[in-house]
Amino acid sequence: MNEATINDDQPNNDFQCHHIFPDGFRCGSPRMRDEQFCYFHHDSRRPVVRPHERLARRSTFSLFTPTSHDAIQESLGELLIRIAANDIDPRRAGLLLYCLQIASANLRVAQKTQQTQTPPEPDSN
Numbered sequence: 656m657n658e659a660t661i662n663d664d665q666p667n668n669d670f671q672c673h674h675i676f677p678d679g680f681r682c683g684s685p686r687m688r689d690e691q692f693c694y695f696h697h698d699s700r701r702p703v704v705r706p707h708e709r710l711a712r713r714s715t716f717s718l719f720t721p722t723s724h725d726a727i728q729e730s731l732g733e734l735l736i737r738i739a740a741n742d743i744d745p746r747r748a749g750l751l752l753y754c755l756q757i758a759s760a761n762l763r764v765a766q767k768t769q770q771t772q773t774p775p776e777p778d779s780n
């Protein structure tokens with residue numbers, strides 16, 4: 656029996672990451688050049704500081720196009736729930752609220768213009 660036969664079950668051993676998982680298995684990813692570990696297990700890869708905040712920053716959801724007061728109210732409700740549940744990055748929430756504020760103001764102006772442009776009802780005699 657020679658050494659090549661012994662190592663047959665792990666042919667790429669030299670290129671494999673040295674990380675051992677809690678269940679005893681070795682990470683199968685290739686190691687980085689001149690390093691013992693793969694990119695994922697290398698200690699230069701810092702753990703996520705505040706995972707919940709990162710998730711909140713990256714989470715996506717859809718809002719209604721703010722073409723009516725109802726749509727704006729729905730979006731406000733959605734934002735309110737997410738802010739309360741700490742599910743949205745506060746900065747992004749602030750931006751969205753600002754957008755909704757502009758949309759609401761624009762809608763009011765548009766409705767006022769529409770009202771002044773409609774001819775008054777003719778007197779019914």
Ligand SMILES: [Zn+2]
Binds near residue numbers: 674692693
């Ligand atoms: Zn690894």
